[in-house]
Amino acid sequence: MSQDLDLPAVDTAAFACTPHFDDGKLSVTFSGTGDVAAIEVLSGYLTLVHVEAERLNLSEVTCDFRKLSFMNSSCFKAFVVWIDTVKNATRSYRIRFLTDPDMHWQRRSLEALRRLATSVVSVEG
Amino acid sequence: MSGAAEKPLVSLEVSFAEAPPQGMVTPLCQSLLELCRPIFQDEDAAARLRLTAHELLENVVKYSAETACELRFELRSTAAGALSALVQTRNVPRAQNRQDAGERLAALTAASDPHEHYDSIIADSARQPAGSGLGLARIHAETEYRLSHRFEGNALLSWRAARFG
Numbered sequence: 001m002s003q004d005l006d007l008p009a010v011d012t013a014a015f016a017c018t019p020h021f022d023d024g025k026l027s028v029t030f031s032g033t034g035d036v037a038a039i040e041v042l043s044g045y046l047t048l049v050h051v052e053a054e055r056l057n058l059s060e061v062t063c064d065f066r067k068l069s070f071m072n073s074s075c076f077k078a079f080v081v082w083i084d085t086v087k088n089a090t091r092s093y094r095i096r097f098l099t100d101p102d103m104h105w106q107r108r109s110l111e112a113l114r115r116l117a118t119s120v121v122s123v124e125g
Numbered sequence: 126m127s128g129a130a131e132k133p134l135v136s137l138e139v140s141f142a143e144a145p146p147q148g149m150v151t152p153l154c155q156s157l158l159e160l161c162r163p164i165f166q167d168e169d170a171a172a173r174l175r176l177t178a179h180e181l182l183e184n185v186v187k188y189s190a191e192t193a194c195e196l197r198f199e200l201r202s203t204a205a206g207a208l209s210a211l212v213q214t215r216n217v218p219r220a221q222n223r224q225d226a227g228e229r230l231a232a233l234t235a236a237s238d239p240h241e242h243y244d245s246i247i248a249d250s251a252r253q254p255a256g257s258g259l260g261l262a263r264i265h266a267e268t269e270y271r272l273s274h275r276f277e278g279n280a281l282l283s284w285r286a287a288r289f290g
Contacts, residue, residue, distance in 0.1 A: 014151070033151055035150060035151045035179070035183075036147045036150065036183060036186070037147070037148070037151075070151075070175065070176075070179070072179060072180065072183055072260070073180055073183075073259040073260035073263050074183075074259075074260075076259065076263070077250050077251075077257065077259055080247055080250055080251050080259075081251050083251075084248075084251035084252075102168065103172070104168060104169040104172045104173075105172050105173075105175075105176055105267070108266075108267040109263070109267060112243060112244065112247060112263075112266070112267070113247075115244055115247075116244070116247055116248060116251075
């Protein structure tokens with residue numbers, strides 16, 4: 001079974017998901033605006049992230065939000081679903097969010113995600 | 126003029142003859158943010174306004190019947206030198222969403238702890254396909270905008286007000 005990452009980047013007009021896989025560590029950079037146009041893309045992408053995290057037996061996935069200017073509640077919910085899935089999986093992994101302190105909504109929204117699964121989620125920045 | 130109401134610092138009214146297109150929410154809210162940013166002089170306050178307006182407008186887009194809807198925004202200076210912001214929407218919810226909208230708004234207003242209520246909504250939303258009320262709960266917990274609402278016939282008038290400084 002290949003240990004290479006099978007997760008393409010996705011880039012729409014206003015929203016992008018860009019994976020980085022190095023030395024067995026997966027990081028996904030989310031950029032642009034997570035609004036109604038991004039919901040389906042994001043939901044599908046997080047499903048793929050989970051599949052790869054399980055296939056590669058990863059201990060952690062990093063989500064870099066520092067280039068994400070805004071995220072609506074539907075995109076927020078996509079992360080809720082993902083985190084809930086990981087929390088209840090047989091073998092879970094950690095999800096680490098990197099935030100920009102100047103984007104104040106990130107601190108508040110991601111703290112709420114952290115409370116959903118404190119054993120899974122951490123927030124930095 | 127003595128007794129005359131002061132004009133708002135920023136006032137924006139947008140109306141749509143039919144349910145508004147989804148694609149207008151982000152640019153409209155971004156424009157609102159840019160209009161108010163110089164007055165707030167506080168990026169955090171501006172960000173909370175943007176979140177409030179965005180979530181409310183997306184709800185209007187998602188749940189409105191094919192009838193007129195309105196958004197009204199005002200930013201005023203109070204006598205004490207603080208800022209007062211009002212975000213108001215008026216729309217006709219689809220018949221199948223009307224009861225749910227009323228119940229969710231009532232539950233939010235009645236919640237003694239917005240963060241506890243928010244955490245509960247978040248946990249529930251993981252298992253619901255749609256319509257979890259997450260947007261409203263997010264406004265309530267992540268901003269200082271406090272919501273009120275009433276039905277006027279079939280129309281739902283809801284408004285959120287906040288003070289800064």
